[in-house]
Amino acid sequence: MTSSVAMLTRHDKARLIAPALSQLGWQLTELDSFDTDTLGSFAGEYPRFMTAQECAFRKAALAAELSGRDIGLGSEGSFSVGPFGIGTYNLELICCVNVAEGWAVTGRFYGPSLARQWQLKDAAALEQALADVEPGQHLLLQQGHYLKKALTVAQAHNLALLRLANGDVTLSYDLRAHLSPQRRLHIQQAADDLARRLQSYCPECSTPGFWPDKALPGLPCEACGVATNLTRHRRACCQHCGHTTITPVAARHASQQYCQECNP
Numbered sequence: 001m002t003s004s005v006a007m008l009t010r011h012d013k014a015r016l017i018a019p020a021l022s023q024l025g026w027q028l029t030e031l032d033s034f035d036t037d038t039l040g041s042f043a044g045e046y047p048r049f050m051t052a053q054e055c056a057f058r059k060a061a062l063a064a065e066l067s068g069r070d071i072g073l074g075s076e077g078s079f080s081v082g083p084f085g086i087g088t089y090n091l092e093l094i095c096c097v098n099v100a101e102g103w104a105v106t107g108r109f110y111g112p113s114l115a116r117q118w119q120l121k122d123a124a125a126l127e128q129a130l131a132d133v134e135p136g137q138h139l140l141l142q143q144g145h146y147l148k149k150a151l152t153v154a155q156a157h158n159l160a161l162l163r164l165a166n167g168d169v170t171l172s173y174d175l176r177a178h179l180s181p182q183r184r185l186h187i188q189q190a191a192d193d194l195a196r197r198l199q200s201y202c203p204e205c206s207t208p209g210f211w212p213d214k215a216l217p218g219l220p221c222e223a224c225g226v227a228t229n230l231t232r233h234r235r236a237c238c239q240h241c242g243h244t245t246i247t248p249v250a251a252r253h254a255s256q257q258y259c260q261e262c263n264p
């Protein structure tokens with residue numbers, strides 16, 4: 001069965017997401033009449049007033065509403081400090097809402113990002129910074145109120161050299177999807193995750209998105225058998241009928257390095 005699915009998008013995101021959904025026989029239609037950046041953008045032009053999850057859901061519901069289709073998609077990316085306070089992590093969410101059947105499923109990617117920012121004082125620091133930028137990644141250049149976006153590495157190099165004559169320059173990644181190869185890859189991975197979840201159905205009522213999201217701790221220590229904080233079971237719960245399954249993970253025991261008794 002071929003379904004037509006609508007998505008509000010700028011920055012070429014639909015092209016990244018469409019291949020994963022074609023496995024389901026879904027055809028993605030882009031609506032570009034709506035400026036999704038007014039819902040909050042990480043470039044900071046508008047303050048955020050929703051979580052990334054709410055934002056993706058809202059965009060998906062709007063896409064369905066504005067297109068008059070049953071299914072809408074919404075995507076949202078965000079960047080934050082990684083676990084343990086190290087590095088920058090990218091969260092990509094793609095929410096799929098079926099307004100006729102009343103369900104929503106969200107695919108996700110979460111992982112380290114190459115995103116960087118540099119305060120530059122001279123040409124030597126500039127050369128060093130630019131040597132680390134991966135091919136195709138675009139940059140933002142800031143100096144006081146001056147802001148220039150979407151610069152190639154060569155453009156950023158020339159502009160920064162000019163600007164350094166007036167003082168320090170801040171260079172950072174332009175993380176909009178069409179300007180960041182790594183982010184495009186992460187969006188594709190979130191789309192693959194969404195496709196897998198959409199093909200996982202509740203055994204009771206067949207609603208999609210039946211997925212063992214919830215990790216339950218308690219994997220026993222290999223030496224003393226005491227429950228550790230490692231995952232022992234995973235729980236899936238249907239958003240429509242509430243049907244729940246709890247499945248044990250493949251591992252039978254936790255290494256004693258995770259045990260509070262053996263390795264306090």
Ligand SMILES: [Zn+2]
Pocket residue numbers: 221222223224225226256259260261262263
């Ligand atoms: Zn133990």
Ligand SMILES: [Zn+2]
Pocket residue numbers: 202203204205206207238239240241242243
């Ligand atoms: Zn169900």
